[in-house]
Amino acid sequence: MTKSELWFTELQNENLTIGLRINKILHSEQTEYQTMDVVETEQYGTLLVLDGCVMTTDKDEFVYHEMMAHVALHTHPNPKSVLIVGGGDGGVIREAIKHPSVERAVLAEIDGRVVEVSKQYFPNIASGLSDPRVDVQITDGIKYVENHPGEFDVIFIDSTDPIGPAVGLFAKQFYESVSRALKDDGLFVAQTESPFINQDLIQKVQGDVRDLFPITELYLAYVPTYPTGMWSFTMGSKKYHPLRDQQPIRVTDTKYYTEQVHKAAFALPRFVEELIQK
């Protein structure tokens, strides 16, 4: 059978694109906040695209979702109450509720259409959204965080790229609210893009988080469909350190995260160390 000649191309920066052959366009719409497309790709299965940027694919989603959720949840000794800001596809929540200590997982997603479309086209990723511990709030995550002081053990900022509705999720003012929304021993993790092409953003976030949290660390994972593949996460923590306080493994049905990968993720290449030099 001849292959389709339809290609999805993400302009990752002005000099770099990623291209994926498309078998079928499954869904396209303009929501109140962004453009949203779901396409079936030959290489990575079903792909979710927001404002032209890859958000997740069926085949490599586990890397990002596991590494966002399990590093933090194996740092806090007893996480009970967690908040995911953004993350409307449900991937981080699916991983978070694998932790038996988690009693309550709130998803604060501004765009209800992302949740609905993910349930329809990504049933595996969205599978946690119907769990009784999960509370889905279609609301502005920034306001939600401001209005819930002292409630959470762990907060995840699973934002889109720093354009459109996500810009405020990379602001120092927002990290201040995150700090207030955490309990006295709470911690947060935010996705902070690629060390190869987003150095300014990573340095800014590191500086802001260091001003607010006694423990600030960066770690890496490898997501093939994200720009450059090398992806960073920034952790700010009031008390627990991800290496000194690493908890014994609690969740084993993972494909990427292991006890050793947790440790290794904090071993940074020299250019990344230099980028975030304290």
Ligand code: SPD
């Ligand atoms: N450029 C990719 C950045 C995407 C970060 N968020 C993805 C959402 C997946 N739950």
